[in-house]
Amino acid sequence: MQTVIRDIEGWSSLDPLSGKLAGWVEKVTAPRLVKNALSGGWLGHQLHPALTDVPIGAWAMATVVDAIGGEKGAEVSRQLVGVGILGAVPAAWTGASDWSSSYGPEQRVGLVHAITNSAGTLLQVASWVARRRGRHGTGAVLSAVGLGATGAAAYLGGHLTLVRGVGVNHTAFQEAPGDWTDVAAEVDLVEGTPKRVEAAGVPVMLVRRGPRVLALSAVCTHAGGPLDEGTLTDDDCVECPWHGSQFRLTDGAVERGPASVPEPVWEVRLADGRVSVRTR
Structure with a gap:
């Protein structure tokens, strides 16, 4: 299977x-508002994986009912197929939003993932129509085949997340120091210009705002983009140069997706012309 995915x-x-x-x-x-709603920033992690449980669960249960319920379970299984179809719509939209911010191998696998999911959903629609017309046996077969397609798509989705790291917080494994660490001279900071430094090997972005110096991790939580190469907005946010995620400088909160995880914030100490940071 890995050979196929590499292809x-x-x-x-x-x-x-x-x-x-x-x-x-x-x-x-x-x-x-649209990007934030679909990305899941308000939830604290991506919304798409949670929503996929609805169609997969409903279609799986429909197949189980088909297998053990016979004609008595025909109406229940038809309703389960319908619930799965309805649930597939928001799952597809959130997935498309996340996918559009990928590129290269991830985008190719994501496209095949989407096509396979679409095929599975169309088979479920055909199953629902067949069941509605009283052809329960045909509907059961179509549902089983559709569930197989959805399972294959889910495998590709798992590869994207667990192997390629799509949607994973790219700062999760940074071992940030808890003690004050000297990182720069205060005179090296230019108003409104992000500066990249390192604290015990962890990239940090410093931004001077008047008498204050604010600090966030320099690696975007969404896809690892260099925030220090991004743009500062008028509302005290930094915009990642890769996919346009915006984080508030004061608390690292996601102001705009596709990022769904806040950016780690660092405490800053100014003393004797030097800048020191530590994890908050």
Whole structure:
């Protein structure tokens, strides 16, 4: 199976299609409220994995009822298939929003993941129609095949998360120092210009705001982008140069997705012309 996935990761022929689709999704989800709602910043982690449990669970239970319920369970299994179809809609939108911010091998695997999921959903729709017309046996077969397609798509989704690290907090394993660590001279900080330093090997971004110096981890939690190369906004946020995630300088909160995890904040101490930081 890993050989197949590696082949998919190398299918550069998918790039024109995935690039066009990702650009369209980015336009649709560009408004801050839309992006934040779909990314899951308000939840503290990505929303898509949680929503996928609804269609997968409903379709799995429909197949179980088909196997043990016979004709008595026909109406229940049809309703479960319908619940799964309805649940697939928000799951698909959140997944598309997350996918549009990927690139390269991750975007290729994500496209195949989406196509396979779509095939599984269409089979479930066909199953629901067949059941509605009284063809319970046909509906059961279509549901079982559709569930198989959804399972294959779920495997690809697991690969993206657990192997490729898509959606994983990229600061989770940083061993930040709890003691004050000298990182820079105060005169080296220019108003409104982010500066990248290191505290015990951990990248930190310093930003001078008048008499204050604010500090966040320099690695974007979303995909590891360099925040110190980003843009400072008028509302005291920094925007990641890779995918446009915005974090508040004061507390690291996500102001705009696709990031869903806040940026780690550092305490800053100014003394004798030097800047020291430690984890908050």
